[in-house]
Amino acid sequence: MEQVCPLCNAMQTVAEECPYCGNNIVDGGSLNNYLGPYSPYMEAKSLPLQPEGYCVHLVYCPECQYDARLAVALVTI
Numbered sequence: 001m002e003q004v005c006p007l008c009n010a011m012q013t014v015a016e017e018c019p020y021c022g023n024n025i026v027d028g029g030s031l032n033n034y035l036g037p038y039s040p041y042m043e044a045k046s047l048p049l050q051p052e053g054y055c056v057h058l059v060y061c062p063e064c065q066y067d068a069r070l071a072v073a074l075v076t077i
Contacts, residue, residue, distance in 0.1 A: 003074040005030065005055035014070070018061035028058035031069060 006012035008030055016025045032055075053074055060067040 001076050003053070003076050005057075005072055006075050007057055007072050008055060011075070012072075014057075014059055016059070016070075018064060018066050020066050021061060021064040023061055023063040025059045026062055028060050028067070031056040031058055034058065 004011075007014065007027055014025055014027045017023065018025055051071060054071040055074060057070045057072055058067060059070045
């Protein structure tokens with residue numbers, strides 16, 4: 001059995017509203033994608049911003065430019 005991120009694997013979508021303007025929040029991808037050219041291919045344990053059992057995503061509002069980090073629990077498949 002393997003643990004995967006439901007957002008990275010298109011098993012789930014972000015369904016939240018911006019706390020400032022009320023528009024839909026957009027998933028900007030895993031925070032690991034922003035760390036360097038090889039970070040998406042590295043083991044999650046070796047990345048500094050990855051809490052155990054979670055995949056951290058950058059979410060943002062395209063209307064008002066609000067952004068935040070969202071810790072998504074990994075699922076077992």
